[in-house]
Amino acid sequence: xxxxxxxxxxxxxxxxxxxxxxxxxxxxxxxxxxxxxxxxxxxxxxxxxxxxxxxxxxxxxxxxxxxxxxxxxxxxxxxxxxxxxxxxxxxxxxxxxxxxxxxxxxxxxxxxxxxxxxxxxxxxxxxxxxxxxxxxxxxxxxxxxxxxxxxxxxxxxxxxxxxxxxxxxxxxxxxxxxxxxxxxxxxxxxxxxxxxxxxxxxxxxxxxxxxxxxxxxxxxxxxxxxxxxxxxxxxxxxxxxxxxxxxxxxxxxxxxxxxxxxxxxxxxxxxxxxxxxxxxxxxxxxxxxxxxxxxxxxxxxxxxxxxxxxxxxxxxxxxxxxxxxxxxxxxxxxxxxxxxxxxxxxxxxxxxxxx
Numbered sequence: 389x390x391x392x393x394x395x396x397x398x399x400x401x402x403x404x405x406x407x408x409x410x411x412x413x414x415x416x417x418x419x420x421x422x423x424x425x426x427x428x429x430x431x432x433x434x435x436x437x438x439x440x441x442x443x444x445x446x447x448x449x450x451x452x453x454x455x456x457x458x459x460x461x462x463x464x465x466x467x468x469x470x471x472x473x474x475x476x477x478x479x480x481x482x483x484x485x486x487x488x489x490x491x492x493x494x495x496x497x498x499x500x501x502x503x504x505x506x507x508x509x510x511x512x513x514x515x516x517x518x519x520x521x522x523x524x525x526x527x528x529x530x531x532x533x534x535x536x537x538x539x540x541x542x543x544x545x546x547x548x549x550x551x552x553x554x555x556x557x558x559x560x561x562x563x564x565x566x567x568x569x570x571x572x573x574x575x576x577x578x579x580x581x582x583x584x585x586x587x588x589x590x591x592x593x594x595x596x597x598x599x600x601x602x603x604x605x606x607x608x609x610x611x612x613x614x615x616x617x618x619x620x621x622x623x624x625x626x627x628x629x630x631x632x633x634x635x636x637x638x639x640x641x642x643x644x645x646x647x648x649x650x651x652x653x654x655x656x657x658x659x660x661x662x663x664x665x666x667x668x669x670x671x672x673x674x675x676x677x678x679x680x681x682x683x684x685x686x687x688x689x690x691x692x693x694x695x696x697x698x699x700x701x702x703x704x705x706x707x708x709x710x711x712x713x714x715x716x717x718x719x720x721x722x723x724x725x726x727x728x729x730x731x732x733x734x735x736x737x738x739x740x741x742x743x
Contacts, residue, residue, distance in 0.1 A: 410493070413495060413497075414494060414495065415492055415494045415499045415524060416521070420525070423520075425455050426465075427454070428463075428483060430479045435470050439467075449467055450466065450467055451512075453520055460518045461489060461514050461518055463483045490511050491513070491516070504626070572717075580605075580727060583728060594738060596670055597730075597742075604655075604684055604730050607685055607692075608689055608723070608726040609726075610719075611648075611689045612692035615644075615697040619636065619697045619710075620710050630701050637694065637697070641690070641694065644690035644692070645686070649686055651689055652683060656682035676738055677738065677742070680734040680738060687733060691722065692722040
């Protein structure tokens with residue numbers, strides 16, 4: 389019952405699987421041919437004899453697989469069925485021909501979803517004709533998930549995936565992987581300076597507005613980073629898909645509005661307290677100033693939440709990696725647009741007084 393691939397060493401197996409044409413991110417690259425395959429006419433005694441002979445080299449003996457003379461998968465059976473069965477029983481007695489399997493060409497992310505859905509320690513892998521090629525174990529999937537999570541976290545930080553342990557990657561290579569995004573983000577932040585220049589006249593008339601730029605802009609960036617991280621993680625777990633964008637937008641509209649109101653109230657109270665305690669004199673028009681900051685926070689946090697949640701879905705829709713919509717990238721986007729929101733709201737509240 390052993391295949392030719394099964395007799396190869398680990399490195400030879402890797403090369404053989406590559407030559408068999410399995411895509412890099414397919415289940416075929418994860419599977420192992422070390423499994424226990426049975427025939428439906430075997431007795432319970434024959435099953436245990438076979439396990440004694442080949443179980444040591446099998447990846448797992450928890451799940452046993454029934455195949456016909458052509459190698460086509462007929463069923464999978466948990467070993468406990470045989471442990472409590474009489475010796476005279478046969479494999480066919482335990483078969484219901486209902487089983488879950490993966491396809492060799494199937495995407496690895498889809499396989500991860502199947503493991504979560506069916507809660508198995510191993511799943512068989514078949515070709516298009518149903519021939520059993522190997523199995524993928526939970527350990528393989530956990531290792532895959534760990535690698536994918538590592539890459540996503542590194543990308544969320546505004547860097548390319550290192551693909552090597554942090555202390556082992558050459559310093560020059562690490563700098564190269566981090567420099568690209570930093571340059572992009574730096575160029576993006578230059579638009580912030582451009583936006584500030586556009587409102588230079590307002591700042592000259594009311595210098596006090598500049599005091600709250602870091603406070604207001606960072607709040608929008610933080611809200612956007614939160615939303616981005618939550619959506620990317622939800623997408624990786626299969627909780628959110630592009631087709632459910634409206635549900636995501638609706639939730640972030642409500643969440644962003646609530647968060648914005650909370651921060652707006654805090655910001656308004658902060659100005660009032662500082663003014664009342666004479667910790668800072670914001671002038672005779674401090675009330676409209678406080679209201680301008682408060683309402684600007686509502687708008688910027690709402691916008692940050694929407695931008696942070698929608699950008700990963702948009703990138704996924706056009707075929708890009710959602711993790712590339714990193715938190716720093718969203719923060720840069722919100723910085724630029726947030727300035728426009730802030731000074732527009734300030735102008736509405738302070739027109740005719742400070743402006």
